[in-house]
Amino acid sequence: MGDVKLPNGVMSKAVTIESDGEMRLWEGIEPPKVETKEDFIKAVRASGLVGLGGAGFPTHIKLNFPADKNIDTLIINAAECEPYITVDYRECMENSWDILSSVYTLKDILGFKRVVIAAEDNKPEAFKVLKNIADHKDDVDDEVQLMILESKYPQGAEKMMVQSATGRRVPPGKLPADVGCVVLNVTSAAFIARYLKTGKPLVSRSLTVDGSAIANPKNVRVPIGTNISDIIDFCGGFKTEPCKILTGGPMMGLAIVGTDLPVLKQNNAILAFSKDDAVLKPETDCIRCGRCAIACPMSLMPTNIVRAAKAKDPEALKQLGITVCMECGSCAFACPAGKPLVQHMRLAKAILREEGNK
Numbered sequence: 001m002g003d004v005k006l007p008n009g010v011m012s013k014a015v016t017i018e019s020d021g022e023m024r025l026w027e028g029i030e031p032p033k034v035e036t037k038e039d040f041i042k043a044v045r046a047s048g049l050v051g052l053g054g055a056g057f058p059t060h061i062k063l064n065f066p067a068d069k070n071i072d073t074l075i076i077n078a079a080e081c082e083p084y085i086t087v088d089y090r091e092c093m094e095n096s097w098d099i100l101s102s103v104y105t106l107k108d109i110l111g112f113k114r115v116v117i118a119a120e121d122n123k124p125e126a127f128k129v130l131k132n133i134a135d136h137k138d139d140v141d142d143e144v145q146l147m148i149l150e151s152k153y154p155q156g157a158e159k160m161m162v163q164s165a166t167g168r169r170v171p172p173g174k175l176p177a178d179v180g181c182v183v184l185n186v187t188s189a190a191f192i193a194r195y196l197k198t199g200k201p202l203v204s205r206s207l208t209v210d211g212s213a214i215a216n217p218k219n220v221r222v223p224i225g226t227n228i229s230d231i232i233d234f235c236g237g238f239k240t241e242p243c244k245i246l247t248g249g250p251m252m253g254l255a256i257v258g259t260d261l262p263v264l265k266q267n268n269a270i271l272a273f274s275k276d277d278a279v280l281k282p283e284t285d286c287i288r289c290g291r292c293a294i295a296c297p298m299s300l301m302p303t304n305i306v307r308a309a310k311a312k313d314p315e316a317l318k319q320l321g322i323t324v325c326m327e328c329g330s331c332a333f334a335c336p337a338g339k340p341l342v343q344h345m346r347l348a349k350a351i352l353r354e355e356g357n358k
Contacts, residue, residue, distance in 0.1 A: 007247040007254050007261050014262070017225065031199045040109045047195045048202040048265070053077060053088070053156065053185035054248055056266030059192075062182060063110065069177050074112040075165050076103065078119040078126065078186040079149060079156035082249030084210045085269045090219055091187045091206070092119070092126035098190035100133045103144060105193065106184075115144040116165045117186075122151040153251065154297055154328040158183045172298075172324045187268075202265060209235045213242040213272040222263055228270055229259035244278035246271040251329040281338040292341060295334035298324050302331040302341045309348035314355040322348045 004014040032043035045060035065071050076099070080088040092099065103115055117130050127148060134146035149155055149164050159170040161183055168179040176183050191202060203224055210217040215236030222231055228247070232238065246253035247267045263270075292302040300321055308316035325345045332341040 007256050029199045050265045052187040065177050072113045073181045074115045075183045076117040081153045081156040085208045085249050087206045088186050095190045096129045098193040102189040102193035118147045118165045120151040121148050208269040211271040212274045212277045213238050213240050215239040225262045228261050240274045242272040243275040244273045283338040286337050291334040292331035295330040306344045317348050
C-alpha cells in the first residue's frame with residue numbers, strides 16, 4: 001500500500017496489484033442470491049458499482065431510497081451529450097440484452113411504475129436497439145418507454161434529464177428522488193445485469209481514448225487502476241505533442257499534468273489534444289454581457305458568484321445558489337472574455353466547505 005495522486009490532484013491510499021496477465025476469474029466468485037430488495041441493495045453495494053457516466057456516486061445509495069419518497073420513475077440515461085465520448089453508445093449497440101435484463105430487474109425489485117430510456121437524436125443506430133428494448137413483449141402495459149431527446153448540452157446531467165424525460169423540475173438543493181425519479185447511467189444499468197449473472201464485481205470498465213494528439217483513437221476496456229500512460233501506449237501513443245490531457249469529456253473533464261495516474265471507476269474517457277485544438281482565448285475584462293447567465297442551465301449568475309468568491313463571502317455564495325452549480329462549463333464556453341468561470345465555481349464551493357468545517 002502506498003500513496004497515489006488521483007486525476008483531481010488529491011493524494012489517496014492505494015494498493016498496487018501485480019497482474020499475472022491471465023485475467024482469470026477467482027474460483028470463489030459466484031452470482032449473488034437476490035430474493036428481496038434488501039438482498040439486491042447489498043448485492044449492488046458488494047459489486048462496487050458507482051455512476052459510470054462520470055459522476056462516480058455510489059449506486060447502492062441511489063437505489064436504496066426510502067419508501068416515503070414515492071419513487072415511480074426510473075430514467076436510463078443514454079444521452080452521452082459530451083463530444084468525443086462514445087462508450088455509452090457502444091454499450092447500447094453491443095450489450096442491449098444486459099440493458100433489457102437490468103431494466104426489468106430494477107422495475108420488478110424496486111417497484112418502478114415507469115421506465116424511460118432516454119437517448120439523444122444523434123445516435124440513430126442506438127435508437128433502433130433501444131426501441132427493441134422498449135417494445136419488448138414482456139412490457140404488456142407499455143411501462144418501458146423510449147424517449148428521443150434533442151442533441152444539446154448538458155442534456156445528460158441528472159436534473160436536466162429529469163426535466164426532459166418527465167417534465168418535473170428538481171428544486172435547488174434537492175435530488176431527482178425528491179420529485180419521484182431515479183436516474184441511472186445506461187452502462188451502470190448494464191453492469192448490474194452482468195453482475196447478477198456472474199458475480200464479477202466492477203474491476204474493469206470501457207472508456208474512450210480520443211483527441212487530436214492520439215495516434216489511434218478507440219474505445220478500450222481496461223482494469224480499474226490501469227496507468228493512463230499504458231492505455232495511451234496501447235492506442236499508439238501520441239502522434240503529436242499533447243498540449244492538454246483530460247480525464248473525462250472536454251466540457252466537464254479534469255485536466256491532468258501527466259499520464260502517470262490510475263484510471264478510476266468514473267473515468268469514461270481519456271482525451272489528449274494538440275496545441276491547435278487546446279489553445280485558450282486570452283482572458284480580458286468582463287464586459288457584463290450576461291452570456292454566462294444566459295448559458296447557465298441552472299439559471300445562476302456566474303459573474304456575481306465570482307465576485308462573492310473573490311471576497312470570500314460564504315453567505316453571499318449561499319444566496320447566489322453556488323451549491324446547485326454542476327460545473328458543466330457552459331458559462332466558460334459562452335464567455336467572450338475567456339474567464340475561467342468553472343475554476344471560480346469550484347473555488348466558491350471550496351470556500352463553503354471550508355466554512356462548514358469550522
